[in-house]
Amino acid sequence: MKKLLQTVSTVIDSHENEIRNNIRTCGSSLLFYKDSIHKKDNTIVAMFRDHIDRFLMVFSPREDGIIAEFSGEQIGDSETIARKCPLDEHNAKVLRRLFPWTAPISLRDRKTTIGCGDRLGLATAGHIAAARQFEVTPVLAQQSIRELDLTGRTYRQVVDDATFMVFQTGYRGGYGADGDHLKTLEDIDTALAAEMPMITLDLSEVMNAAAGGWPQNKVDQTYAGTAAQVRRRLETAYAGRKFTFGTSTINFDASDVRRCAVMYLAALDFAEKVHQHLVSRRGSKFDLEISIDETGSPTLPAHHLFIARELLHRGIEFTSLAPRFIGEFQKAVDYIGDPGEFARQFQVHADIARNNGNYKISIHSGSDKFMVYPTIGEMTGMRLHLKTAGTSWLEAVRVIAENDPVLYRVMHKCALDNFDRMLSLYHITADITRIPDVDDLYDEDLPGLLELPEARQLLHITYGPILHDKYIRPLFFAAMHKFEHEYLEKLKTHFEKHLGLLGVPHRKNE
Numbered sequence: 001m002k003k004l005l006q007t008v009s010t011v012i013d014s015h016e017n018e019i020r021n022n023i024r025t026c027g028s029s030l031l032f033y034k035d036s037i038h039k040k041d042n043t044i045v046a047m048f049r050d051h052i053d054r055f056l057m058v059f060s061p062r063e064d065g066i067i068a069e070f071s072g073e074q075i076g077d078s079e080t081i082a083r084k085c086p087l088d089e090h091n092a093k094v095l096r097r098l099f100p101w102t103a104p105i106s107l108r109d110r111k112t113t114i115g116c117g118d119r120l121g122l123a124t125a126g127h128i129a130a131a132r133q134f135e136v137t138p139v140l141a142q143q144s145i146r147e148l149d150l151t152g153r154t155y156r157q158v159v160d161d162a163t164f165m166v167f168q169t170g171y172r173g174g175y176g177a178d179g180d181h182l183k184t185l186e187d188i189d190t191a192l193a194a195e196m197p198m199i200t201l202d203l204s205e206v207m208n209a210a211a212g213g214w215p216q217n218k219v220d221q222t223y224a225g226t227a228a229q230v231r232r233r234l235e236t237a238y239a240g241r242k243f244t245f246g247t248s249t250i251n252f253d254a255s256d257v258r259r260c261a262v263m264y265l266a267a268l269d270f271a272e273k274v275h276q277h278l279v280s281r282r283g284s285k286f287d288l289e290i291s292i293d294e295t296g297s298p299t300l301p302a303h304h305l306f307i308a309r310e311l312l313h314r315g316i317e318f319t320s321l322a323p324r325f326i327g328e329f330q331k332a333v334d335y336i337g338d339p340g341e342f343a344r345q346f347q348v349h350a351d352i353a354r355n356n357g358n359y360k361i362s363i364h365s366g367s368d369k370f371m372v373y374p375t376i377g378e379m380t381g382m383r384l385h386l387k388t389a390g391t392s393w394l395e396a397v398r399v400i401a402e403n404d405p406v407l408y409r410v411m412h413k414c415a416l417d418n419f420d421r422m423l424s425l426y427h428i429t430a431d432i433t434r435i436p437d438v439d440d441l442y443d444e445d446l447p448g449l450l451e452l453p454e455a456r457q458l459l460h461i462t463y464g465p466i467l468h469d470k471y472i473r474p475l476f477f478a479a480m481h482k483f484e485h486e487y488l489e490k491l492k493t494h495f496e497k498h499l500g501l502l503g504v505p506h507r508k509n510e
Helices: 002-014 089-098 124-131 145-151 155-169 185-193 209-213 216-223 228-238 254-282 301-313 339-355 373-380 390-403 405-422 443-451 453-461 463-468 472-482 484-502
Strands: 023-025 031-033 038-040 043-049 054-060 073-076 081-085 112-116 137-144 176-182 198-202 242-245 248-251 287-291 320-322 360-363 384-388
Touching: 043 155, 054 155, 089 155, 112 124, 112 176, 112 484, 124 137, 124 155, 124 390, 124 484, 137 145, 137 155, 145 176, 145 463, 155 176, 155 185, 176 185, 176 287, 185 198, 185 254, 198 254, 209 216, 209 254, 216 254, 228 254, 228 301, 242 339, 248 301, 248 339, 254 287, 254 301, 301 320, 301 339, 339 360, 339 373, 360 373, 373 384, 373 484, 384 390, 384 484, 390 405, 390 443, 390 453, 390 472, 390 484, 405 443, 405 453, 405 463, 405 472, 443 453, 453 463, 463 472, 472 484
Parallel strands: 112 137, 112 384, 137 176, 176 198, 198 287, 287 320, 320 360, 360 384
Antiparallel strands: 023 031, 031 043, 038 043, 043 054, 054 081, 073 081, 242 248
């Protein structure tokens, strides 16, 4: 153990160049991550791994002090004390206290952010490797309640997993944590208790989206039930007015005001309640995203403007807003629709955001939308939040296809068996009959399936059944541990493509 401590100390002092996988050998099966080695007082804390798992090692010349704060198995002799510590909730909490840069923070002052949904708790190192190259701040811990249910994780585990990998990579640029698509105060409190500063408030269940298709007489009858004082204020603020922002002009007539009121006032009331709750819990250290994208039709510019101005009128501090855009933002595939028409309509949404609080436009289901990334980046001036999730899972599947074809075939067949059931949770239009039978493919052909839109969507929405399968799950995580470096490199390349096409500037010091 004394020799091991000397080896670690030598690496700290030598500042040697990185080697493959950023891992150094300390014997035949024990390895450590060079960038994870950190000193605190007279104690060294570092991330290690063996052929089974990753864990923390804490080294100290004494048994009390910092080393005693970590839980784990204590080993060593009278000169050097070492403790092998599991990556559990207790030790994550200790890390965040001793090394505050491992804890998520509010990103309301960051211009460009990217949500990096990590369904496995294994992707953060790859996300950081890409983000370090660009003027962007990652939201490394991002999950919806649906994703938690399908993966069997908790918000606490999501944040803890990000904490350990931030420590492992030595990343000090700040990162966010997002309780995604939350609809109730109870779920919001669960995310807040896990130290998630960002809340994406999904208003789909409290807004009256159906009223968008109502005949005007029904809208008028419903609107008549609105308090007279509110009606007077709304009509004065909007009816008969023309709003011009940059190259965009939005006209409101009285019927537009009434329809917006019927569709959105109850949702805005709830947003105000949530905002007050966030202020009471976190002061100003939170990011509130307003999501109105879970509807069957695109958000009209007048409706976007109404929502933004009413949020501001109520004093609601929101960092970003996610409209529903024209075309299809389906999971795992590129934009479906006319990119020219998307650009024309997106410009209006960008102009509204820039001139009404200058909040970030948020792009949901934003991964792999390479066709429209240049438009999004240019028209927002890079003031945006791009939300991704399943694309990182698909890169893990790609790693399995390339390195463990037998396991991939089993996963693929599990996906086929569960596809129809998962369609109730995800909107996609893939015709999976176009996917070749894996039994007819050679092993070297399997990775090519990850380039086929239909196969990507099949595998994207069936991650839950795959991860819950009692035979597949241990084999999958064992393979991902074995091929850790391959996964990091896949993610780095994939996210560099995302950020590059968006037009995010490269960091000058990289």
